[in-house]
Amino acid sequence: MATAAEAAAMRQAITLAARALGATSPNPVVGCVILDTAGTVVGEGYHQRAGGPHAEVHALRAAAGRARGGTAVVTLEPCNHTGRTGPCVEALFDAGIARVVYAVSDPTPTATGGADTLRALGVDVEQGLLEDEARAGNIAWLSAAKSGRPYVTWKYAATLDGRIAAADRSSRWITSPESRADVHRLRAESDAVVVGSGTQRADDPHLAVRGIEGAVQPLRVVVDTEAGSVTPGARVLDGAAETLVVVAEDLDVDLLVETGAGEHWMLPRAKGGRGIDIPSLLAALHARGVRSVLLEGGPTLAGAFTAAGAVDRVVGYLAPVLLGAGPAALGEAGIGTIADALRLDITETVRIGPDLRITAVPAVPAVPAVPAVPSVPAVPSSPKER
Template sequence: MDQSPQTIPHASVVAAMDAALAAARLGVRGANPLVGAAIIAPDGTAITGHHAGAGTAHAEPTAIRAARSAGIDLTASTLCVTLEPCSHHGRTPPCTDLILETGIPEVVLASADPNPAAAGGAQRLREAGVRVTTGVREAQARALNARWLTAVGERRPFVTVKIAQSLDGRIAAADGTSQWITSAASRARVHTLRARADAVIVGTGTALADDPRLTARPAAEAAETSEAEITQPVPVVVGMRGLDPASHLAQDPRTIHLRTRDPRSALEDLKTRGLDHVLVEGGAQLAGALVRADLVDELELHIAPLLLGDGLTGLADLGITTLADGIRWVSDPVEPLSDSAPNPDTLLRLSPTPAPTKGS
């Protein structure tokens, strides 16, 4: 940790950083890391903010706006942030500019930003006379964004795999029927996921069997929002077979068809095209290949209260023959996919269990 002087007790800083980490968990995983911020007022109280996803205000301006609304004197406050403030122009202005404009005298950081395009904020603040302390709750901040950090390090998009299935893990009945295993609430959730992603990926088998559009469409209750107003993800097909020339995807000029069986090379290709978050919707072979290669950063299971017995599974063979080799996942809190339905689907959001550190 830097040996910079602090204006408030260290215990208060740690408590505020814990509050910032809790706020960060309210965000959306994807192209951007989960980031939270907490402003410690002169009386020791903390006000938090978080980044809600790509294109929205970052955690720092969200917390600053809340502090201003509460009448807090920012020139006598400390800002705690779980990730180094950005110093570049992206979808939003640099957070370092706003911090300097407010006159906040001290900033405490959990971890540095590994993204070269966004790094450098701490140094800029120091050069402007702001006291900067780093490393407070660093391990917790890095654990929070472990898979995002992995994707950045591997120079590939963050990968979300979505599977809609029955209680016994079937995505279709024995005769192939699958519409609809899950509910309207689940399908609305899928369109929300698509709108957040830069690209939606399917394998050639799914493309040929279902003729999907892979567009994000507004929910019926949001009829005032037209499809044209939604930022549409890029449709991507992975696989060696050709598309039906009359299909929706073949007719869409934006469709990218990657003729490869190597999931890593496909992801690296998409990263070079500026696609930072991809949503994989099928099929079983593609999803299984991604899991086998440890390329899935987030798994969304939409589970219907339904048993199908024989049927199609959502993941192809993972090559696992013994229990000890099973791939374990960590789940966010379980939640229903509808508050009003008598028998709602269940949503599970999971991340791979982090690999043990050396010596553990």
């Protein structure tokens, strides 16, 4: 059984792991705390970036010789393979760790098995301490590892009567400065921010993170099916972050406008010809290393993601405002009757300035199949290369 000191250490490890949200993909966020033989914290660390030392290595370096005979408390099962860094099970054993307590088992075929290896080496291992809390903190990576596509959070801002803009399409600003600042936190925790052509034309969004020191900028993705909304001078092309423009693969490439975006992908259309096929888009993003997506698009793109079963979390910012007319937050989503409604479980409600932030997840998550062979390798970085 875990001790009180180990439980406290796991809570700290979960907090440490959260510092790197948005910075480690395609790797998970992981935190580690080292306790000496008396149960005193002697080292802490977290995985800070992909390709860098893992959490256990950072914590062991901080603990130095005081780790010998002690306990490593870690949010994810220590890895059992050599990638860009060596196996953590080897580092723990070499440091003389006598006991390992971890929260969540590693689901990936290449890295799993660390617990069994440690046990075979004579290390005492316990799994499951604060598992639910640790899993929640790493939900995007764990979900992507299982589904083969990024974890998608749909964010929207609306009035209390569900309008995202007035009848004349004016929308700045429905929510408060506090809510808008909170959206930058969501961006900083995401690998990619996605909008559609409607939002691009109406708002000329920037999509980069502002006001958060040290944030890793997410990939800015514009789903511009007909290649008409991203034009030279658009704010998403300002160099603050990488930008990807996605267009339909059946377009005449000679007619495409050179926008200056770093990447152009040409992907299949959805059935019926309207918009890009969402599973193909998500499979391609996953192949590029994206594990978490913040969907900031308007009602049409949000409806397409919802219809594809590709919304894993909803974060709605509701302002104490009434408009009575104007576009709704969600467009056509393939829901024809109340019996087909996507039911949600509310996981959190928080006041953000004068607004209310509501977080919810599907009551019965449904993850659609993704293509076995992502189309990313065949996607040119520029239409001119096709």
